[in-house]
Each structure stands twice: as C-alpha cells, then as structure tokens.
Amino acid sequence: MARTRFINDRGLTARMTLVMFLLGALFVALVVGLAYAGGAAFGGGVAVVIGVAGIGVAWWQWYNSDSLALKAMRAREVSPQEAPELHGVIDRLCTLADMPKPRVAIAYTDMPNAFATGRSPNHSALCVTTGILDRLTAEEMEGVLAHELSHVAHRDVLVMTLAASAGIAAGMLTRGAQYGMMFGGGGRRDNNDNNNGIPFWLIALVISLVVYAVSFFLTRLLSRYRELCADRSGAFLTQKPSALASALTKISGEIASIPSKDLRETQAMNAFFIAPAVSGMTLRTLTSTHPSLEQRLEQLAKVSAELGKPMDGGFPAPGLGL
Amino acid sequence: MGIWDALTGRTKQARANLDALFSLPAAAVTLQTASAFSPTGAGSVCYRAAEGAAFEQTQQDLVTLLDNDDDPDVERSTDSFGFTWLLARQAPDDLAALVTDLHTVNTSLEAQGFGAALLCSLVGFTDPAGRRLGLVYLYKQGTFYPFAPQGPQRRDNLLEIQVRDLLADDLPIEKDLSRWMPLWGAPGL
Numbered sequence: 382m383a384r385t386r387f388i389n390d391r392g393l394t395a396r397m398t399l400v401m402f403l404l405g406a407l408f409v410a411l412v413v414g415l416a417y418a419g420g421a422a423f424g425g426g427v428a429v430v431i432g433v434a435g436i437g438v439a440w441w442q443w444y445n446s447d448s449l450a451l452k453a454m455r456a457r458e459v460s461p462q463e464a465p466e467l468h469g470v471i472d473r474l475c476t477l478a479d480m481p482k483p484r485v486a487i488a489y490t491d492m493p494n495a496f497a498t499g500r501s502p503n504h505s506a507l508c509v510t511t512g513i514l515d516r517l518t519a520e521e522m523e524g525v526l527a528h529e530l531s532h533v534a535h536r537d538v539l540v541m542t543l544a545a546s547a548g549i550a551a552g553m554l555t556r557g558a559q560y561g562m563m564f565g566g567g568g569r570r571d572n573n574d575n576n577n578g579i580p581f582w583l584i585a586l587v588i589s590l591v592v593y594a595v596s597f598f599l600t601r602l603l604s605r606y607r608e609l610c611a612d613r614s615g616a617f618l619t620q621k622p623s624a625l626a627s628a629l630t631k632i633s634g635e636i637a638s639i640p641s642k643d644l645r646e647t648q649a650m651n652a653f654f655i656a657p658a659v660s661g662m663t664l665r666t667l668t669s670t671h672p673s674l675e676q677r678l679e680q681l682a683k684v685s686a687e688l689g690k691p692m693d694g695g696f697p698a699p700g701l702g703l
Numbered sequence: 704m705g706i707w708d709a710l711t712g713r714t715k716q717a718r719a720n721l722d723a724l725f726s727l728p729a730a731a732v733t734l735q736t737a738s739a740f741s742p743t744g745a746g747s748v749c750y751r752a753a754e755g756a757a758f759e760q761t762q763q764d765l766v767t768l769l770d771n772d773d774d775p776d777v778e779r780s781t782d783s784f785g786f787t788w789l790l791a792r793q794a795p796d797d798l799a800a801l802v803t804d805l806h807t808v809n810t811s812l813e814a815q816g817f818g819a820a821l822l823c824s825l826v827g828f829t830d831p832a833g834r835r836l837g838l839v840y841l842y843k844q845g846t847f848y849p850f851a852p853q854g855p856q857r858r859d860n861l862l863e864i865q866v867r868d869l870l871a872d873d874l875p876i877e878k879d880l881s882r883w884m885p886l887w888g889a890p891g892l
Contacts, residue, residue, distance in 0.1 A: 473784055
C-alpha cells in the first residue's frame with residue numbers, strides 16, 4: 382500500500398558499483414604485484430609495513446574526521462540557542478529522514494560553502510560558512526543542508542576513505558621506494574644472485590606510481606557519482622529539487638568569482654564541499670571532485686519531473702506502472 | 704539504512720507508520736482523569752509540499768474531501784520553515800472524528816506517493832489555567848511526544864515529562880528525548 386516516488390537510478394548505481402569494484406581490484410593488484418616483485422626478499426616485508434602504515438593513517442583520519450575537518454576550517458560548534466533557525470531546519474530534515482541529528486558548526490569565512498563529515502551518522506558534524514548563510518534564502522539553504530545530510534546517511538566519508546586507501550598506500554610506498562633506492566642499494570647486492578637483476582625497489586616504485594595514478598582518477602570519478610547521489614536524495618527529502626538547483630547555481634557563480642588567494646588554504650577540504658572551491662580548467666572533467674553544474678541541474682530536473690507525475694491515471698506515460 | 708544501501712547511495716525513504724494514531728482517544732481519557740488537560744478539538748498535520756502538479760492536485764482533492772461535511776472547514780497555512788500545516792477542527796468531545804480527519808490526510812498523501820513528505824501530526828490540549836499542550840505524532844518513528852510551549856521559544860519541560868509518565872501505558876512514547884522537536888507557533892496548539 383505504502384508507495385514512494387523515490388525511484389532508484391539504476392544506471393548511476395551500476396556505474397558507481399563498477400568504479401568501487403575497480404578500486405578494490407586495484408588494491409589487490411598492488412598487494413599481489415608487490416608480493417611477486419618482492420618474493421622472499423626482505424623488501425617485501427618492509428613494503429607491507431609501509432602499506433599498513435598508510436592504511437593506518439587513512440583510518441585515523443576517518444575515525445577523527447569530524448573534529449579534524451572542523452579544526453581545519455576553524456569552525457565553531459553552535460548550540461540551538463545560538464543559531465535557532467539553522468537548528469530548526471536541521472531538526473525537521475532529520476525527523477523527515479529518520480536519522481540522528483549531527484553536530485552543527487559554523488565557519489566564519491566569506492566563501493559560500495557547506496560540508497558534512499564524520500565516521501558514522503552517529504558521529505557526524507555538519508558545517509556551513511557564514512558566506513553561504515548570507516547568500517542563500519531559507520529554502521535554498523534547506524536544499525543544501527538536505528544534500529549534506531544525504532552525504533551523512535550514505536556514509537560518504539567512510540566510502541571515500543576506503544576508496545582512497547589504495548592510493549594512500551601507493552603514495553607511501555612511492556616515498557618508501559625512493560628511500561629504498563637511496564639507502565637500500567648496498568644491501569640489495571648481497572643476495573642479488575637469485576634475482577633477475579632489476580632491483581626490487583625500482584619495481585615497487587613503478588607499481589605504486591601506476592596504482593597511484595589510476596586510483597587518483599577512479600577516486601575522483603567515484604566522488605562525482607557520490608555527489609550526484611546526494612543531490613538526488615537531498616532533492617527527494619525536501620521535495621523541492623528547484624531550491625537545490627537554484628542554490629547550486631548561486632554558489633557556483635559566487636565561487637568562480639572569488640580570487641584564488643582565499644581558496645588555496647581550503648583546498649584539502651574540497652572533496653567534502655557542496656561545490657568545489659577550485660576554478661582551474663585543466664583536465665577539469667577528469668580530475669574534479671564534483672560533477673559539472675549542467676550535470677547536476679539536469680539530474681535535478683529529472684527528479685522534479687518524477688515528483689510532478691500523477692501516481693496512477695492522469696495523463697498516460699509509457700512505463701509508468703501502478 | 705543498511706551498509707549496501709549506503710555504499711550504492713540508495714536512500715530508502717523512511718516509511719510513515721500511521722496505526723498508532725487511533726490510540727489517541729484512549730490517551731485523552733487518561734489525560735483528562737489524571738490531570739486537568741482536555742482536548743481543544745483542534746488538530747493539525749504538518750507536511751512538506753512537493754513542487755509540481757501532482758502534489759497540488761492531491762492536496763486540492765484532500766481539502767475538498769475534508770470540507771465536504773458539516774464540521775468546520777480545514778485551514779491551510781505555511782510556516783517559516785516552508786512546511787505546510789492543515790488544521791482540522793471538531794467538537795472538543797469528539798476526538799475520534801478529529802483523529803479520523805488527520806488519518807485521512809495522511810493516508811491520502813501516502814497513497815499518492817508522498818508518504819515521505821509527512822513530518823508530524825499534532826492534537827491540541829488545554830487546561831483551565833490556560834496552559835497549552837500538544838501531543839505530537841512522529842510518522843517516521845510511529846511514536847508520540849508531548850510539547851508544551853510556554854511563551855516564545857520556551858517549553859515547559861516539567862509538564863512534558865509528567866505527561867510522558869502519565870501516558871506511558873496508553874501511547875508509544877518517543878524514548879529518545881533528542882527527537883522531541885519543538886514546534887513553535889504550530890496551528891492547533
């Protein structure tokens with residue numbers, strides 16, 4: 382009896398699952414490649430230790446993501462008494478979505494942006510800048526907050542940390558391999574006779590560089606898919622896709638017009654922002670963390686059409702079952 | 704939401720749970736005998752109006768349906784958060800009729816696929832001293848909580864806790880106090 386207008390976007394889900402699978406495969410390729418290259422040599426053990434250290438760093442960042450991100454943005458947590466309207470909107474959205482309320486913080490910067498972070502829906506924080514509060518209307522702000530709450534519900538910090546772990550481990554290994562070349566060169570020659578001549582560290586360097594490069598593009602691709610997902614869920618939550626669309630248009634225009642001097646210090650946070658704060662054009666489609674404004678508006682228009690359709694009867698629509 | 708849903712970004716929308724609404728009349732009797740609070744006869748439903756023609760049509764049909772009888776017409780208003788309130792009035796001693804009205808609003812919206820847009824329902828109570836009390840029904844949880852406003856932006860927590868203990872046997876009460884969302888200036892209070 383209970384029916385919903387929320388329709389799954391199968392194409393998006395399939396593409397996203399494929400990217401996640403490829404990232405997983407990449408991680409396995411890294412481990413297996415190193416195991417083969419290292420063989421019984423002592424370098425294999427060191428490589429594993431470095432890799433594990435890399436994962437450890439990623440895990441620590443994920444576990445403390447809420448406080449780390451808030452500190453990086455110099456954001457301050459606000460109580461319901463300090464920001465009653467903001468808390469009121471979030472209260473209602475959380476009740477609609479049946480999810481625990483995140484901590485609410487405000488960052489005092491003129492750059493219009495918002496982000497959500499935290500290791501799980503129960504340990505999450507939602508941060509908005511004073512810049513975005515000044516520029517958006519209440520309805521647009523609600524759309525943005527719903528988008529961020531969708532990130533929390535989808536556990537995007539966890540997903541992106543997992544996705545990035547292959548890249549992080551590969552990055553650490555690249556460093557390790559460089560040190561290995563500098564200091565381990567002498568030690569390598571002692572048991573060179575049962576090897577084919579290419580130093581282990583060189584192979585490790587090549588493997589990890591390749592893995593790092595591939596993982597970089599895959600992670601960015603995944604990040605763009607996650608943004609589209611959050612847009613979709615957020616629009617269905619507020620039932621007003623056009624409010625989010627107008628907010629995105631406003632923010633994207635504003636961000637592009639802000640001088641890049643302000644933006645450099647916030648670049649590390651870009652993956653979790655509602656719209657990226659970088660306006661570079663090189664390789665943009667491949668490396669940006671967010672989908673283009675056109676893509677996002679197009680999807681929101683689809684959601685809007687979905688909401689406007691009659692559930693049964695009315696004008697005939699092909700493929701619209703009961 | 705399960706891990707798989709989280710990974711694939713599929714949001715299962717929280718389903719509304721309507722059945723507990725009909726335990727309100729029994730709770731009102733308890734409230735009347737154990738304290739001085741009696742129903743005002745006003746009750747309201749709060750939901751998020753979706754954009755587009757489908758919702759407009761649903762809402763129009765709904766209002767026509769509810770107004771097609773002898774009792775006072777429903778009143779529609781929009782609050783500062785952009786949520787719509789439908790206020791229904793019945794005789795104060797006929798709480799069953801009021802609950803039926805509220806239930807009609809909810810089932811109609813749900814049947815048209817807008818169940819996810821429902822926020823809460825509220826039934827107003829008052830006592831001879833003029834204190835106001837609302838029993839709020841949260842669809843997504845299927846639970847009730849008391850809301851007693853005391854002037855602008857202040858609530859009478861002591862009274863709310865008393866009512867919670869009083870009605871614990873009659874109604875499913877929301878256990879998580881952080882979900883006791885304030886509804887300042889809600890129609891029907």
